[in-house]
Each structure stands twice: as C-alpha cells, then as structure tokens.
Amino acid sequence: MASGIAVSGLTKRFGRTTVVDGLDLEVGEGDFLVLLGPSGCGKTTTLRCLAGLETPDGGTIQLRDTTVFDGRRGWNVPIHKRDIGMVFQSYALWPHMTVRKNIAYPLKVRGRREAIADGWVENAADMVHCGDLLDRYPAQLSGGQQQRIALARGLVARPGLVLLDEPLSNLDAKLRDQVRTEIRELHQELGFTAVLVTHDQDEALALGDRIAIMRDGRIEQCDTPERVYVEPASDYVAAFIGMSNRIEWERVDGGWSSPAGARVGPDDLGALTGQRAVSRVRPDDLRVHPRQPDDLEGAVALDADLVTAEYGGRHVDVTVRAKETRLHVRVGTGDAGTWIRSLKPGEPLAVSAPLASLRTYEGDR
Known part of the structure; x- marks a missing residue:
C-alpha cells in the first residue's frame, strides 16, 4: 500500500513539556485515520505538525513520499506547499468574505485561478449541499452550514491529504450525526487521505479506517475500529473506547x-x-x-x-x-x-x- 503519511520519531516540546514524544505513524494512501484521546494527549499538536502550523523539535514527516520535515537536515516545507486541506474546530471562516470567496481562498493562495474559472468553487459547495449559499456571509449561516463551508474550503483544491481538527464538536447532536455521515460519504467518493482528531469514541468508530489511541504524546494502540473495540490493548485503551467499568x-x-x-x-x-x-x-x-442467581456458570x-x-x-x-x-x-x-x-x-x-x-x-x- 502506498504511503499517504509516514512519520518517524516526531517530537514536539513546549518549554520543558514534551507534548509529542518520539511518535511513529504510517497512514496508507486514501486511508482515514482518527487520532483519539483525551485533552492534552498530543493529538492536536501532532495534527498541527503534519499541517506545518507547528515546527517539531525532531523526527521526520513524509507526505505522499515527499519529505516535508526533517529535524536533522533542518528541512521544513511551509504549509502552503504541503498539498493539504485543513478543517478547523472553530470553522475559521473569514467574516468579511462571502462564502464563495471563503471557499476560493485556498485556490487563490495556490495561484490556481484557472480552477476558480473552471467551477471548482461551485463544485465544492455542491458537494456539501451549500450551492445556494455562495453569496452569503458567514454571519448569515447556521453552525452546520458554516461547518459545511469549512469542509468545502478544505476540499476545494483537491488535496491529497485532509486534516480535520475536531470538526464536529461545535455542532448539536443531530447535526453532528448528519455532518459525520457527509464526511464519510465525501471520503468514499473522493478517496483523499484523511487524519481526524477527536475525543469522541463514537465519531472515531464511525469514521476511521484505523484508530490511533494517544496517551502522553505516544500511540497506545493503532488498529482497525473493530480490533480496537473488541481487543483493546491496555486498560487505558479499554477505558477510552467505552469499557467504563x-x-x-x-x-x-x-x-x-x-x-x-x-x-x-x-x-x-x-x-x-x-x-x-x-x-x-x-x-x-x-x-x-x-x-444473585443460583446458576451463573461462566x-x-x-x-x-x-x-x-x-x-x-x-x-x-x-x-x-x-x-x-x-x-x-x-x-x-x-x-x-x-x-x-x-x-x-x-x-x-x-x-x-x-x-x-x-x-x-x-x-x-
């Protein structure tokens, strides 16, 4: 299987605190990986290192067989050259721009004006069922609509890798389930490699081809949702995947x-x-x-x-x-x-x- 992401020895410190501790990770081309764990386990920092929003202190990162970070060589490719789409927890839409301009922004930054002319913005909006909202401003949209626009913006440049930082946490329960299904459908249709950060086990089980449970900056277990659910590797993983007793x-x-x-x-x-x-x-x-029943064998x-x-x-x-x-x-x-x-x-x-x-x-x- 071709590698969408290959991470080796990734380390990130903030002052004296090690947030990501020698992490190794591989994601196959077209796979959907979920980083799951509690607050402070290092999952969001790992995602930000993949994106180029944080500079690691050591290790290497390869995206689609291209080295984008190498601590020993001092190699660090900037975010706009990493062929990624990013979807943030807080939507992060420009309030002074229309929906159309928000979605078009990644294409504009990449100098892809021909893609704008070819209707990529409209296609991305239609994929998330927001084609009729292109001339509105973010303040005129509901939370669910804003998250769909953020998804469209992350996908519009047709990147090889899409990074999603708790994209559903600000939605109510009904919208969360609906948008979660739409993310899964988009991944099945478009085939991009994806890494999603969440602390929600139901979200992880529903979306992930594989789930990586993180603890103190390291991966405690990385496996298919079925294996993680049925055969948690440790007491820590079992607790986080729903075995609360x-x-x-x-x-x-x-x-x-x-x-x-x-x-x-x-x-x-x-x-x-x-x-x-x-x-x-x-x-x-x-x-x-x-x-207590008299006969409880087994x-x-x-x-x-x-x-x-x-x-x-x-x-x-x-x-x-x-x-x-x-x-x-x-x-x-x-x-x-x-x-x-x-x-x-x-x-x-x-x-x-x-x-x-x-x-x-x-x-x-």
Missing part, C-alpha cells in the same frame, strides 16, 4: 478475589502471571438481578446497592455500588428496566457479567 483483582488462595465482592477461579481471567489484575467491562454487558456476580436509575428512552442507565466499586449498567427498558425504576436508592440488587465480556490486564493501574 473497572474491577480490580488480587490473587488469593489459588483464585482471584475482588474488593467489590466477587471471586473467580484461577484461570477465569485468562493467562496472567502477576498477583494483581484489573478487568474492564462495558455497561451493556452487565446484567442486573433482584438477587459469569462473575456482585452484590450491590442502587445509586441511581436514569430513564433514557430505550434504555435505563443504572449506577450501582458494590462495596467501594461503582458500576454503570445500561439496561433495555423492555428487560429489567421497569422493576429497576421502582427501586429506591440504597436498595439491594445484584449485577453480573459473562466472563467472556471482560478484558483483563496485568497490574492494578
């Missing part, structure tokens, strides 16, 4: 015992060598019971007390406390939702999860 374990008397009150056999958590472990499980994989069970039960339409979000461990359970309203909502905070119940739904890691951190 955490159960700690200690090896006791030939088995595993949890401070939450559960006990399982020596091999039930997999092939572990240490004395401590931590399991992750998704809210959807937990079940609630009025009391599952882990805990006695607990109800903390809250929040109605969510097709589901009830239930928070319980098993000793000092808090767990979140998502229950379908047609399942146990009715009797759960009749309980009062503090009343006893039980929760269980199939052992197969647990992802367990060595250590307690």
